Amino acid sequence: MKKLSVLLMVVIMLFAFTGAHAAPEPKTIGFYADNVDSYYAAITDVLKALAEKDPDVDWTIDVITGTGSAAEQLNAVQNFVTTGYDAICVIQNNAQTTSECIQMAVDAGIPYFGMTHSFASVANAKDAVGWIGFNFVNEGYYAGVDAAEKGAKKIVNVEGVLGQGSAAAQSLGFIQAYVDAGKDIGEFESAEAWAAEKNSGMAGTDDLMLYWTSGGWMKDSAKTAMANIITELGPDGFDGVYGQNTPMLEGIVEAIEEAGLDPADYWLGGGNGREITWEWVRDGVTDCDVNQSALLEGDALYQMLKAYFAGEPYRQYIHPYLTALDTENINEIWDSLVPFTDVEAYLAKREAGTIVYDINDPLFADAVGFTG
Numbered sequence: 001m002k003k004l005s006v007l008l009m010v011v012i013m014l015f016a017f018t019g020a021h022a023a024p025e026p027k028t029i030g031f032y033a034d035n036v037d038s039y040y041a042a043i044t045d046v047l048k049a050l051a052e053k054d055p056d057v058d059w060t061i062d063v064i065t066g067t068g069s070a071a072e073q074l075n076a077v078q079n080f081v082t083t084g085y086d087a088i089c090v091i092q093n094n095a096q097t098t099s100e101c102i103q104m105a106v107d108a109g110i111p112y113f114g115m116t117h118s119f120a121s122v123a124n125a126k127d128a129v130g131w132i133g134f135n136f137v138n139e140g141y142y143a144g145v146d147a148a149e150k151g152a153k154k155i156v157n158v159e160g161v162l163g164q165g166s167a168a169a170q171s172l173g174f175i176q177a178y179v180d181a182g183k184d185i186g187e188f189e190s191a192e193a194w195a196a197e198k199n200s201g202m203a204g205t206d207d208l209m210l211y212w213t214s215g216g217w218m219k220d221s222a223k224t225a226m227a228n229i230i231t232e233l234g235p236d237g238f239d240g241v242y243g244q245n246t247p248m249l250e251g252i253v254e255a256i257e258e259a260g261l262d263p264a265d266y267w268l269g270g271g272n273g274r275e276i277t278w279e280w281v282r283d284g285v286t287d288c289d290v291n292q293s294a295l296l297e298g299d300a301l302y303q304m305l306k307a308y309f310a311g312e313p314y315r316q317y318i319h320p321y322l323t324a325l326d327t328e329n330i331n332e333i334w335d336s337l338v339p340f341t342d343v344e345a346y347l348a349k350r351e352a353g354t355i356v357y358d359i360n361d362p363l364f365a366d367a368v369g370f371t372g
Helices: 002-020 038-053 070-083 095-108 136-149 165-180 191-197 219-233 246-258 275-283 294-310 330-336 343-352
Strands: 026-033 058-065 087-091 112-115 130-132 154-159 209-214 240-243 267-270 288-291 317-319 323-326
Touching: 026 038, 026 070, 038 058, 038 294, 038 343, 070 087, 070 095, 087 095, 087 294, 095 112, 112 294, 130 294, 136 165, 136 240, 136 267, 136 288, 136 323, 154 165, 154 219, 165 191, 209 219, 219 246, 240 246, 246 267, 246 275, 275 288, 275 323, 275 330, 294 343, 323 330
Parallel strands: 026 058, 026 087, 087 112, 112 130, 130 317, 154 209, 154 240, 240 267, 267 288
Antiparallel strands: 288 323
């Protein structure tokens, strides 16, 4: 009888042990990115890396990449719904298409998470259970503050795509920094008006002139555009260039150098703040940048997904934080800058506690347009 009791106790303990360490429930995640982009790839890279390191999750993450069309987004989400994924995550083509995709997901009872580009303007935006993206107006503003403080007045503004939501937002922020510094913007009633209407050629006021062009978010396109502008305006026809992401800024620097000009003779600023820009700012190749880590965005998505699957509350609509870096503060803030594409470096800093990654931290702001 004693032996039977001991055996029974062992069995009970084994069941208790295995129950406490039961395998996590498998989940499938369908991720769609609108186009081939190293920014988008970084988001999925860190999402997969964090999931693989976490013993409490068992996720299969399938990534589909489009070529920049709304139809591809619709088809991808429809396939995710038909297949029966446990969650759908999308970097959108446009907000109206996203509205249709959200409705498909809601009808199927599948949670829909948005990334990077805002769809807050559509009526069913908050039917998505999460959205993560940077505040692009603030990103442009930080660059504009630096340019205004350093006296740049004739700026070539290289937008990602002329009029695209995130590109237009950065331009708005850039101009607003000049307005807030008391600069005259002439015939335009506001920064919003100038960002929307744009002008042709180099035009504006004695305080700020802008030349608008696009680099398609790509290095080579921006390099070609900048080379043509140097030929058109001449070396003295501009005193600064704002390239809205790192690949374009790289092309801009190369175009200036290949024209036999010294980048140090111009104010040069950018967005993204990828790792190479930290060195550029430190070495005086460029004047400023804004650290906008795609890996931080992917980490936030990982936290949201984990909380959703666990049935736990979480912040649903957020802006990860931006960090402005310039020639004055670069050495001071170097260790706190967030890696942009280097997943291993990001994970090391995350583990060491030298970067803030928890979406509950107040550095993460409530997303504009999703409140109320």
